[in-house]
Amino acid sequence: MAQPAPNILVVEDDRETRTLIAKYLRTNACNVTTATDGREMARAMTDHRVDLLILDVMLPGEDGITLCRKVRAESQTPIIMLTARGEDVDRILGLEMGADDYLAKPFNPRELLARINAVLRRQAAAQTASATEGATALGFAGFRIDLRLRELRDPEGARVAMTSAEFDLLRTLCERPGRVLSRDSLLDLTQGRNAGSFERSIDVLVSRIRRKIEPDPLEPTMIKTVRSGGYMFTPRVEPILAAGN
Incomplete structure (x- = not known):
């Protein structure tokens, strides 16, 4: 009765970063789907169950903050934002749009995995509290x-x-x-x-x-x-x- 592997959607237009994240998470018992922009993200979220979304701020077309706001308007899927810019304004905007956590590039993949696990634990605890309310x-x-x-x-x-x-x-x-x-x-x-x-x-x-x-x-x-x-x-x-x- 082990917990099933979480389904993670990585939305990142940089191929090297996207490949690195996907490979690391897969070697750590995660199911990973990738997308390069908002259209691919929407298609992936329609076709797959997504337990957590990793969303880059700087994307072609609609940026990550806009996409974060759209996702949050429709679901409570946990979101971790990524950005190459370490500016507070990006972090604050992302959190205000409903992101659950925020990680600035460059980052250690182990830290990303730790943040994913922490966000998923918080969500599970919130769901449990709701069930026993x-x-x-x-x-x-x-x-x-x-x-x-x-x-x-x-x-x-x-x-x-x-x-x-x-x-x-x-x-x-x-x-x-x-x-x-x-x-x-x-x-x-x-x-x-x-x-x-x-x-x-x-x-x-x-x-x-x-x-x-x-x-x-x-x-x-x-x-x-x-x-x-x-x-x-x-x-x-x-x-x-x-x-x-």
Whole structure:
């Protein structure tokens, strides 16, 4: 149940830059479609599902900022703008038109990939929040995690003692059932990369949570470890709405 490779559309008229980006992203588990101008971009977005758009500012015909505004008027597809000009006015215009991030040329392809992953994680988190909007609690395997009181109740209704970090991690897992979440993304979602946050801290928290919710912590079935991936929360999760909703 690994997450599918994201579909990235690269709109860049410079062949060398376009080829470099496409090759690097493909070697890092992304599906890539390319376009050289606004017309090719529109055709690609009609023919393919696009999870994220990489859009150069300086393009023949309509420029990237104009295209960004048009895309944003019709969809919430994430957009990362690229430009050879490092001027603040370009960055501000792009962000005002609805771009999610901005990267000035020349750039390291590794930084572009990191920004793509960060934007996609933010979008996934926003979609999850929308799906559970109005919920005051989440139920799974007889347990109830109260989002307002920040507490966990077991199937008998007894309160399960949890630290704030344990609660935040369990909530994050509950809000994304059936998805493989890397330690990296779990750190971003729960601790925001604060100083002193390490991937190992996620393993420690998962071990503690397992002792509190798993029938057999040594053979976990609810929080599964995915080799070279991270963790996946397997139970069915039901949003519980406030009375009157």
